[in-house]
Amino acid sequence: MKKLLVLGAGTAGTMMVNKFRKALSIDEWEITIVDKHRTHYYQPGFLFIPFGTYKKEDVIKPKTDFIPVGVNYILSDVDKIESENNKVLLKGGKILIYDYLIIATGTQTCPEETPGMTGELWQKNVFDFYTIDGAVKLHNFLKTWEGGKLVMSITEVPYKCPVAPIEFVCLAEAYFTKKGIRDKVDITYVTPMSGVFTKPKATKMLGDLFVDKNINVITDFYTEKIDNENKKLISYDGKEIDFDLLTVVPTNMGDEMIARSGLGDELNFVPVNKETLQHEKHKNIFVLGDASNIPTSKAGSVAHFSADILFENFMSAIENRPLLSKFDGHANCYIETGYGKGSLIDFNYDTEPLPGMFPLPGIGPFGLLKDTKINHYGKLLFRWIYWHILLKGKEMPIESHMTMAGKEK
Amino acid sequence: MAQKTIANVTVSINEEGYLENMSEWTKELGSELAKEEGIDITDKHFEVIDFIRNKVEKGETLTIRAVGKSGIVNIKEFYQLFPGAPLKKATKISGVPKPTSCI
Numbered sequence A: 001m002k003k004l005l006v007l008g009a010g011t012a013g014t015m016m017v018n019k020f021r022k023a024l025s026i027d028e029w030e031i032t033i034v035d036k037h038r039t040h041y042y043q044p045g046f047l048f049i050p051f052g053t054y055k056k057e058d059v060i061k062p063k064t065d066f067i068p069v070g071v072n073y074i075l076s077d078v079d080k081i082e083s084e085n086n087k088v089l090l091k092g093g094k095i096l097i098y099d100y101l102i103i104a105t106g107t108q109t110c111p112e113e114t115p116g117m118t119g120e121l122w123q124k125n126v127f128d129f130y131t132i133d134g135a136v137k138l139h140n141f142l143k144t145w146e147g148g149k150l151v152m153s154i155t156e157v158p159y160k161c162p163v164a165p166i167e168f169v170c171l172a173e174a175y176f177t178k179k180g181i182r183d184k185v186d187i188t189y190v191t192p193m194s195g196v197f198t199k200p201k202a203t204k205m206l207g208d209l210f211v212d213k214n215i216n217v218i219t220d221f222y223t224e225k226i227d228n229e230n231k232k233l234i235s236y237d238g239k240e241i242d243f244d245l246l247t248v249v250p251t252n253m254g255d256e257m258i259a260r261s262g263l264g265d266e267l268n269f270v271p272v273n274k275e276t277l278q279h280e281k282h283k284n285i286f287v288l289g290d291a292s293n294i295p296t297s298k299a300g301s302v303a304h305f306s307a308d309i310l311f312e313n314f315m316s317a318i319e320n321r322p323l324l325s326k327f328d329g330h331a332n333c334y335i336e337t338g339y340g341k342g343s344l345i346d347f348n349y350d351t352e353p354l355p356g357m358f359p360l361p362g363i364g365p366f367g368l369l370k371d372t373k374i375n376h377y378g379k380l381l382f383r384w385i386y387w388h389i390l391l392k393g394k395e396m397p398i399e400s401h402m403t404m405a406g407k408e409k
Numbered sequence B: 001m002a003q004k005t006i007a008n009v010t011v012s013i014n015e016e017g018y019l020e021n022m023s024e025w026t027k028e029l030g031s032e033l034a035k036e037e038g039i040d041i042t043d044k045h046f047e048v049i050d051f052i053r054n055k056v057e058k059g060e061t062l063t064i065r066a067v068g069k070s071g072i073v074n075i076k077e078f079y080q081l082f083p084g085a086p087l088k089k090a091t092k093i094s095g096v097p098k099p100t101s102c103i
């Protein structure tokens, strides 16, 4: 029996075992997936929890609901990968041997990386919404908040779902307007990057949107620490920003286990061939999803598109054929902009997000870099698609590779 | 593609003033580029520049954090050497492409 081992049963790992259990003969291949948590979170839903649109129950399901028959599921913390020996050690001492390994352990928030972030004000006036716990506590805080300075700050790049903090301030703006306290809330968006987004056209569109919504933007701000006593965010070059309510995207890092295994970069992301998704040195290791260091967004859509590529390349690798499928970095993100509207960006390694129309058979077209109602419905519909189609590794009517159809140059 | 003569050599630069070809870089050129950014170059600057050019040559991604973990400077010192936008300034002076955040 050959052994395929998948680490991490999040978006990426779950999709992969579903695809492979269908494709690989049950007599020849044993498939095992390991995760330290029981619950699968629909992370894009976290964004809606602070505003009461979704509740905790709306974004959680047991992981085992999505693991197909014929796949072993082990609930355990992975301690270390011994890539030289094709072995994985679990906490508690169990050892798993593999012929092929897929690393899909994602990224997590590390607020303790920033001095003062988990200080006295943590989850009192300083919140994150990248964890279920943070999102729920922020919701409770917002219920009774009467206004003041709201600062949304991104601590470090890269971070998963790069549009989430943009969406957060847009939704917050609409929420405070609806509550009748918009005039009492000053909203500021703080980023270490040089613009609201990385690429020129999307930065312009989103920058204009922020002007319309009266959201201030501070760029090139690289957070060093948080002064709890004086409620200030302080940068490495000594700039200070006052806040009453600080929402943060803490530093995102790959799991510690990656560092212990000697497979990570300075943020514990695993360097991997950005086209084939195969490890450069250990050819029987592939990396999928947020755990890798490929230069594109850390997003569920990217995990989805690259899953098709990894699948093809894996099937080639086990038959000693060359890996011909190449990932182009395709990402596709809906951006909630508030008031029941949304925008959409679609891009890859070489093509920046462009305006135009995005064709999606049966549902679309959606407006690219446009603020429309249908884009908002696209986002809401996505939760259903995620649970019922995406995680189960079923075909979606959308190409893995980015298409120029509908885009305006 | 524009041409520019700095430190008596003619090099190609892009519209933002970054060298098109990192192999055209010399130490003298680095000093001149630093002057244009209002920086008086020191040995410490050159150590950081070496680190940056090495990383880029190996095709690795460059971040402020990585420079801070280089053992040459911490992040605060990196800001002091290249005030304002350290990574943008340091890469320009190092003759390598402007780093793009890939998000």
Ligand SMILES: Cc1cc2nc3c(=O)[nH]c(=O)nc-3n(C[C@H](O)[C@H](O)[C@H](O)COP(=O)(O)OP(=O)(O)OC[C@H]3O[C@@H](n4cnc5c(N)ncnc54)[C@H](O)[C@@H]3O)c2cc1C
Residues within 6 Å of the ligand: A007, A008, A009, A010, A011, A012, A013, A034, A035, A036, A037, A042, A043, A044, A045, A046, A047, A076, A077, A078, A079, A104, A105, A106, A107, A129, A130, A131, A160, A161, A164, A255, A257, A288, A289, A290, A291, A298, A299, A300, A301, A302, A303, A332, A333, A334
């Ligand atoms: C607020 C928010 C909004 C988002 N919105 C969007 C959106 O609109 N569109 C979009 O495309 N994406 C969005 N995303 C991003 C998306 O959720 C992630 O990119 C996606 O889930 C990545 O999948 P993954 O499998 O790589 O990682 P994950 O789904 O995070 O899974 C990693 C798994 O590995 C497990 N694991 C880690 N280390 C170990 C270990 N040592 N031992 C055992 N198990 C381990 C974890 O328990 C986890 O289950 C959003 C994310 C957030 C936080």
